[in-house]
Amino acid sequence: MSSRFLDRALVLAVASVGALTSSGCERESRDFLPPKPGAEVGHAASAAASAAAIANAAAMVGRYEHNAHAVSAGKRLWTWYNCSGCHANGGGGSGPALMDDVWIYGGDAGTIYLTIANGRPNGMPAFGSRIPKDQIWQLAAYVRSLAGLASADAAPNRDDAFLTRTPESASDPQKPETVKPSVATGRPQ
C-alpha cells in the first residue's frame, strides 16, 4: 500500500468533493428572499442605472443563471405573466424569437433585465413597475436558458404539459449576436 498512491488518491478525492460542492451549492441553493438592497439593481430609466444594471449582471449570474430554482421560477413566471402571448414558447410571434442567436438589443443578462424592466420600442411593455426586481432577474435567466445560454445543469427540463418544445436543458447554446432592427418594422433584417 504505497503512501504516495494514497496521498494522490486523497488529493483527487478532496478536489472532486470541492468541485462538486461549489457547483452544487450554486445550482441547488434555494434563496427564497431576494438579495439585500444594494446587491441588486434599480430599473430607473437613467443611463447610469442602465449601465449599473449591465455591470451588476455578472454578479447575478451565479445567483440566477446557474441556479436551478431561479431558472425554474423564471419559467413559471413566463407562463404566469403571459410572455408566451407574444413570444410563444421562445419561437416568437408578434414578438421576436428568443431561442435563436439574434438579439436586437443584446443577449446578456443585464440587457435582458433592462428590456423587461423598461420595455422596448414596437411593443415590449415595461414590467419594471409591475414585477419585483428579483422576478425580473429570474425571467432574464429563463430567457437566456431559452437560447441555451444558462447553465445546462440549472436549465429546466420538460414541462408536465403538452409537448411544445425541446426542453431548455437540451437546447443547444445560441451565441448571441446583436442585430440592428430595421427602421420600418422594428424586426431584425
Added chain:
Amino acid sequence: MDDARALPLRPRPRRRARAKAQASDRRELLRDGDGAGSRAAAELERTWQDKPGLRGFLSANGHKTIGLRFVVTAFVFAGLAGIMGGLMRHQLATANSHLVGPDFYNQLFSMHGTAMMFLFAVPVMQGFALYVVPLMIGTRNTAFPRMSACAYWLYLLGGLLLFGAFATNTGPDAGWFAYVPLAGPQYGIGKRADFWNMLVTYSEAMGLMVAVDITTTILKLRAPGMTLRQMPLFVWASLVTSVMIIFAMPLVMLGANLVQFDRMLGTHFFNPAEGGDPLLWQHLFWFFGHPEVYFIFIPALGFVSAIIPTFARRPMFGHDAIVLSLITTGFLSFGLWVHHMFATNLPELGKSFFTAMSFMIAIPTALQIFCWIATIAAGRLVMRTPFLFVLGFFFILMIGGLTGVMLGSVPLDLQVHDTYFVVAHLHYVLIGGAVFPLFAALYYWFPKVTGKMLSERLGRWHFWLFFIGVNLTFFPMHILGLHGMPRRIYTYGAETGWEALSLVSAAGQVINDLGTLLFAINLVRTVFFKSERASADPWGAGTLEWSVASPPPKCNFFALPVVSSREPLWSPPAEVTHVQGLSAQIREGLTTTVIDALPDTRYAYPAPEIWPFVAALSVTIWLVWSIWSVPGFAWGLIPPALAFLLWYWPNKKEAIEELKWEGEP
C-alpha cells in the same frame, strides 16, 4: 444415503494428476478432511486468506469479509440517518420552530428514509445472510463471491454518492418514495431527484446480486444430508427473502429509470398531458416497496427463529409450519401494494381486494408468533441479552402489526394515511420487527464473528433504554396522527395542539440515543479492550456455525460437515460426519442437489480478484455521467462494458488448475 458414507473424494485419473503435479509444481497434493493433518489445515488457511495490502483489500471475496463489510457500512449509514431523525424530532418538538428551514427539512426526511431503507435495512440483512448462511449450511463461501464483492462496492459507492450529494445541498427532497410530479422534470428542480434515481439503481443492482448469490448458495451448497426439511429456519428466511428480491427489485430500478428518462430525455411516462400517468410511478414503486419491507422483516423473523431454540434449549416447535409461513408471507407480500394508494381515485372494489390481502398476510405471521410462544412455553429459558431483545421484538412488533391491520382497511386508512399514525406504524414494525431482532442477532453472533462476548450488563441497559425510548418516541405518534398531524411537515402552529406529544416524542428519542450510545460503548470496549476469548459455542446452540472456532477459520471448516438433523450439534449424525478430499490448495467446495442435498459436483470458488471493484467503479462512472449529460447514458456504458468483459475473460491457467481437481465424488 449410501453415497454419503463413501465421501472421500478423489480426483479422477489419479496417476495422471500426480504425474502432472510432479512435472509442473512439485508440491504435494494436499486435501482436506478429518485427520488430514495440520499441514492440510495450514494450507487451507493459506488458500482461503484474503490477500494483504490495498489490492488485497479491494479484491477480497470471502463471504465473511464481505458480509462484515456490509454490516459495518450499514450501521455507519444508519447512524448518519439516525442523526437526521434526531434533528427532525427536535425541529418538531416545539411549534413554529426555526431550527431548520423547509428546504433542509425536506432533504432531512427524504435522506432519513432513503438511507434507512436502501442503505441500512436491506443491506444489513443481506450482510448477515452473507456471513451466517454459508457457516450455517456447512460450506466455505457463497456461490458467486465476486458478485457479492461487486455488490458491496456498488453499495458503498452509491451510499457515498448519496451522502456526498446531501453534503452539497443536492440531497433528494421529495421523500423516500419520490412521487412524481414532485420528483419529475418540472417540479423536481435541480439534480436532487437524479441522485435519488441513481441511488435506487445502485441499491437494486446491489440487492439483486447478493440475492442471486444467496439463493444459489442455499440451493446448491448445503452440507450433504441437509435436505430442505433439515435446513435451519434462518436459511429458509434468507432463501425466501432472496427470491422475493429477485422478483421485486428490478421493478423499482425500472421505475426510477423511467423517471430519469422523463427528467433527462423528455419522455412522457408520467406526464398526463401526453398520455402518461403519475399514478404509474406509485404502482411501480409500491409493487417493489411493499415486498421491500418484507425483505427487511423476513430475515429478522429468521433471526428470531435462530435465537429462540438456543435460548429455550429445545428445537423450534412447528418448524414446518414456520417454513410454510415464511413462504406464504413472501408470496402474499406481492399482493398488497395498493394499500399504499388507498387515497387515490382507483376503483373502490379493487382497493377492497387489497384490504383482504393485507388482512390475510397477518395469518402466517400470527402462526409464526404462536409457534414461537409455544417453543418458549415448552422450553427452559436462558435469559440473556439476545433473548431479551427477542422478547422486546414480540411486544413492539405486535403493536406495529396490529396498526398495520388497521391501516389495511380502506376506510380507516383514508383517515390515517399520510399522518403520524403511519409514521408510528412503520417505525414500530421496522424497529420492533427488524431492529430488535437485529440487535438480538448482533449480541448472539458477535462472539462467533469476533471471538469475544459483549458485556451482558451493558446489553441489558441497552435493551431497556432502547425499549423504553422506542415506545416513548413512537407511541405518541399514533395519537398525533389521530389528532390530525400529517406527515412530512417541517413545522406546525401552536393552535393544533400537537406540541405536547411531539415533545414527549423528542424526549423518547434522546433515550433511544442513550441506549444506542451504550451499545456503541459496549462494542468498542469489547473489540478493543477485552482479552477474554469466547469458545466455539458459548450459547450452547445447535446449528453448524457454532461447530467452528470463534472467530471462524478462514476456510470455515477444515472438513465440510455432513448432517442428519436440524440441529447438527445437538444431534450429530451417527455414521459419516465429514467430507474429506477437497483440495487444500485451491478454493474448493462441494455442491449438493437442491432438495435432498446429495453430493453433486466439486466446485472451484473464484480466487480474489480486483475486477469486482473495478466493475463497480465503472458503473459509478456511467451513472454519474448520465446524471449530467444525456449522451453520458450511452457513452458511459463503455467503462462498465470493458470492465465486465475483462472480468469474465476466461483464465486458461486457472481453468487447468481447477480441472486437475475436478472429478466425480
Added chain:
Amino acid sequence: MNGVHDVLSPAGPQAEALYQLWNVMFVACTVVFVLTIVALAIAVWRAPRASERAKPDLDLHPRKVATLRRSVVWGIAGSSVLLLGLLLASFVADRALSALPLANAVRIDLVGHQFWWEARYESHSPELTFSTANELHVPVGRPVLVRLRADDVIHSFWVPSLSGKKDLIPGRESTIALRADRAGTYRGQCAEFCGYQHAQMALVVVADPPADYERWQALQREPARAPETAQERRGLELVEQTSCAMCHAIHGTRARARRAPDLTHVASRGWLGAGAVENTPALRAEWIANAQKFKPGINMPPLDAAPDDLAAMAAYLGSLR
C-alpha cells in the same frame, strides 16, 4: 388555522362511520395484543430457567405437543375469524362512505396548488358561481360534492372531522362527498407531500346554518366593495397597477389574473396564506410586504414598495369584506 381537526371528533356521517370503525378495530386489536402478550408473559414466567450449558431437550412429551398444537390451532382459528370480522366491518364502513345521499348537494371544484386551495362553487351555473380560496363555507345538513383536481403536483384533501382524505392527482379528477351535521369550523390540511410549504397548506370548512350560508354565498357572488377612503382608493390604484394584479383577481376591478387566490372578499376570511397568518390588519400588512417571511418557498414574492404604499394596499384589501 383554528378549527376542529381530529379523527376522533366526527361532525358528519362520513367521519362518524370511520370513527365507529376505528373503535371496532381499536378494541379488537387491543384484545388480540393483550391476549398474545399475556400468553407470552405466562410462557416466559412459567418456563424454568436454564444456562447455556444445559443439555437441550430434543423430545417433547406427546401430550405437551398435542396441547401446544391445539393452542396454536385455536390461536390461528381465532385470529382468522377475528380478521374476517374486521374485514366485514371495513367493507361496511367503506360502503357507508359511498352511500351519502347527494340530493341538493353543494358543488365545489377544488383545485390544489402549491401551496393553497382554490375553490370554485357551482361552476356549472354562471349566475351562481364564484371563487374563493382556503376557506370553504358549507351549509349544515346538506351534502357537499367536491370535485378534486391538482394544478401542479399531488396534493390531498383532508378534513378529518368530516371525512377521510382523497388525493388530488394531476391528470385525474376525483370526487369526495361529505356533509357537516353540526355547525362549527373544521380544519383540514394537505396530506400529500407537495413541496416546501406542504406544512402550511391548511384549509377550513366552516359549517354555517343554512340561512347564514345563503348570506355568505350571496356576498361572495358580489363584486368587490368600492374603496371609500382616500387611502383605500390609493390602495386600489396600487393593487391594479403594480404586482398584485399580475397574479390575483378582484372582481369589479382591473385585477383579473387567476394564478393566485381570489381576493374579492379576502377580508372576510379568517386566515391568509392557507393558514399561515391570521387575517388581522397588522399581520395582513406584514404578509403583503414579505410573505416569504411567514411561508418561505411559496410563489408570492416580497414587495419592494414604499411603506405608505404598502399601508394603502393593506387598507384597501382590508376593506374587501
